[in-house]
Amino acid sequence: MDDALHQMTAARLRELLRAGELTPTEVADHFLTRIERANPALGAFVSVTPEAAHERAAALERDGASDATHRRAVLWGLPGGDKDLWLRAGVPAGFGSRAFAGDDAVVAPVSDEIVDVLDAAGMVSLGRTTAPELGFPAYTEPLAGPVARNPWDPALGAGGSSGGAAVAVAAGLLPCAAGSDGGGSVRIPAAACGIVGLKPSRGLVPAGSGQESLGGLVVNGPLARTTEDAALLLEGMITWTPEGRVAHPLTLRAPSARAGEYLAAARRGEVAGGGGEDVRGRFRVAVTTDSAWDDFYAITTSDDARAALDAGVTTLAGLGHEVDDLSLEPDPAYGPAFRTLWMAGASAVPLDDPERLDRLEPLTRWLIGRGRQVPARELAEALRALTAFERRLVAQVARFDAVVTPALAMTPRPLGWFDPEDPERNFEQQCQYTPWTSMLNVAGLPAVTVPTRWTDGGLPMGVQLIGRPGGETTLLAIAAQLEDRLRWAEVRPPAW
Structure with a gap:
C-alpha cells in the first residue's frame, strides 16, 4: 500500500488512519521520501524537519492507542507543512528573505496560532x-531561495505567495496544505499549479480571520487536489465548540455553518436547504471578466484564460445552473487606494537596520520605503475608499449564488518574468497576471479557484468562484459538481 499513498486523497488517508490500517509514522515516512526525491528540483520546501515529524507522529500514535477519541481529530495523522511566513516554536523562520537568513533567522519561543x-x-x-520575501509577491522566486517551480513545467513559476504549498500538493509531496491569502496568495498558486485553492470569508477561520491585518486583507485557507480535501482541511483550520459552532475570539460573528457542513457540501455537491433537506438543485451563477484594476492598469484576458472560463461556464450550464452575465461597477478609486494600503501594510515590517534593509529585494524595499512615507490622512482616505468599494461589490455579488471569473489572466509565467529591478513595473505585472483576486480580500468575500482545462502546452488554467459572505458551502458544492464532470484530480503533472 505504501507506494500508492500519495495517489490517495487526504480524505481517504484519513479514513485509513482512523481505521488503524495506516499509522501516522507510515504516512509521514512515505511523504518524507517523496520530498527527499523531488524537492531539490521543485523547491516546494525551504526546510524539512524529519526528526520533529517522527516525534510528532509517534506521539499521535501513543495518544491514539491509549484513547481512541484522539483519532477523531479532524486531521489526525495527515502530513502538512508550515508556510515560511509562520512561526513554529524552536524552528528557524526565514520569511523568504536574505534579511532573515542564517543567524538573522527568527527562532520563536511560541508558535503562531x-x-x-x-x-x-x-x-x-x-x-x-517556500514563500516569497515576506509574502508580498504573487510569485515565489525569493533570492534567498529556493525557487518554487511549477510541477507542470519547472521553467515556469508556481504563483505566490503560498507557492511552495501549491507545488507540494500538485506534485504529490503533501496531500493538502494550508496557506495564507492577502491578495490572492492561496488562489493564485493553486490556479497556476492546477489544484483547488479556497480563500474563506473574512472572519471564518479564527487563526487568520482577517481582522488582525490592516484593511482586513489576510486570511488563511486550504490548498488541495480535490474539493473534498479542501473542505476537510478547512474544517481542521476552524476552531469548533463542542456544539459544532465556530469558537471565535473576535466580536465579529463567524458564518453560521456547523462542523461537518463544509465537508458534506464538498462530498455531495449539495447545500442544506431551509427545511434541513439536502438540495443539489440549481444555482444562479453570474459571469464576468471585469476587474477592480481595469481603471488603473491595462488588463487583458488571454485566449487561454477565456477558454478556461468558457469551459467552466459551459459545464455549469450543462449541470442546469442559471447563468447570467454581470458587469461590475467601475471604481477608479480602487487602484490607488489598494496600493496605498498594501504599502502601508509593508511599512510595519520589523526591520530598521539599514544593512539588513539593503538585503531586501527591490520590490520589498520599495514597498516598505513607500509605505513609511504614507501620511495618516492618505491611509485613512484609502481605507474609506476601499470600505465603500467593499459595500458595492458585496451588494453586486449577493444577487447571485456565485460569480465566476477567470482564475488568472495568463498562463503560469516563466521564471524571471516579473521585473526584478523595477518595482513599479513589477507591481503592475502582478496585477495584470491576477486582476480578480485582491478585490475579494478587500471585500472579505469567499472565493475558490479550480482548474477547468489544460492548454495545448499542458498547463492548467481555471476559474474563480466568488460567493456571498459566509457562502463557503455553496462554493464547495458548485466546485464539487464541476470536479465530478471535469475530473481534474485525475490529471497529474510530469513531476508526479
Missing part, C-alpha cells in the same frame, strides 16, 4: 513550505 490550530487538529508538519 494557525500552527497550534493545525497541531490540535492532528496534523504532522514535515517542514516549511
Whole structure:
C-alpha cells in the first residue's frame, strides 16, 4: 500500500488512519521520501524537519492507542507543512528573505496560532513550505531561495505567495496544505499549479480571520487536489465548540455553518436547504471578466484564460445552473487606494537596520520605503475608499449564488518574468497576471479557484468562484459538481 499513498486523497488517508490500517509514522515516512526525491528540483520546501515529524507522529500514535477519541481529530495523522511566513516554536523562520537568513533567522519561543490550530487538529508538519520575501509577491522566486517551480513545467513559476504549498500538493509531496491569502496568495498558486485553492470569508477561520491585518486583507485557507480535501482541511483550520459552532475570539460573528457542513457540501455537491433537506438543485451563477484594476492598469484576458472560463461556464450550464452575465461597477478609486494600503501594510515590517534593509529585494524595499512615507490622512482616505468599494461589490455579488471569473489572466509565467529591478513595473505585472483576486480580500468575500482545462502546452488554467459572505458551502458544492464532470484530480503533472 505504501507506494500508492500519495495517489490517495487526504480524505481517504484519513479514513485509513482512523481505521488503524495506516499509522501516522507510515504516512509521514512515505511523504518524507517523496520530498527527499523531488524537492531539490521543485523547491516546494525551504526546510524539512524529519526528526520533529517522527516525534510528532509517534506521539499521535501513543495518544491514539491509549484513547481512541484522539483519532477523531479532524486531521489526525495527515502530513502538512508550515508556510515560511509562520512561526513554529524552536524552528528557524526565514520569511523568504536574505534579511532573515542564517543567524538573522527568527527562532520563536511560541508558535503562531494557525500552527497550534493545525497541531490540535492532528496534523504532522514535515517542514516549511517556500514563500516569497515576506509574502508580498504573487510569485515565489525569493533570492534567498529556493525557487518554487511549477510541477507542470519547472521553467515556469508556481504563483505566490503560498507557492511552495501549491507545488507540494500538485506534485504529490503533501496531500493538502494550508496557506495564507492577502491578495490572492492561496488562489493564485493553486490556479497556476492546477489544484483547488479556497480563500474563506473574512472572519471564518479564527487563526487568520482577517481582522488582525490592516484593511482586513489576510486570511488563511486550504490548498488541495480535490474539493473534498479542501473542505476537510478547512474544517481542521476552524476552531469548533463542542456544539459544532465556530469558537471565535473576535466580536465579529463567524458564518453560521456547523462542523461537518463544509465537508458534506464538498462530498455531495449539495447545500442544506431551509427545511434541513439536502438540495443539489440549481444555482444562479453570474459571469464576468471585469476587474477592480481595469481603471488603473491595462488588463487583458488571454485566449487561454477565456477558454478556461468558457469551459467552466459551459459545464455549469450543462449541470442546469442559471447563468447570467454581470458587469461590475467601475471604481477608479480602487487602484490607488489598494496600493496605498498594501504599502502601508509593508511599512510595519520589523526591520530598521539599514544593512539588513539593503538585503531586501527591490520590490520589498520599495514597498516598505513607500509605505513609511504614507501620511495618516492618505491611509485613512484609502481605507474609506476601499470600505465603500467593499459595500458595492458585496451588494453586486449577493444577487447571485456565485460569480465566476477567470482564475488568472495568463498562463503560469516563466521564471524571471516579473521585473526584478523595477518595482513599479513589477507591481503592475502582478496585477495584470491576477486582476480578480485582491478585490475579494478587500471585500472579505469567499472565493475558490479550480482548474477547468489544460492548454495545448499542458498547463492548467481555471476559474474563480466568488460567493456571498459566509457562502463557503455553496462554493464547495458548485466546485464539487464541476470536479465530478471535469475530473481534474485525475490529471497529474510530469513531476508526479
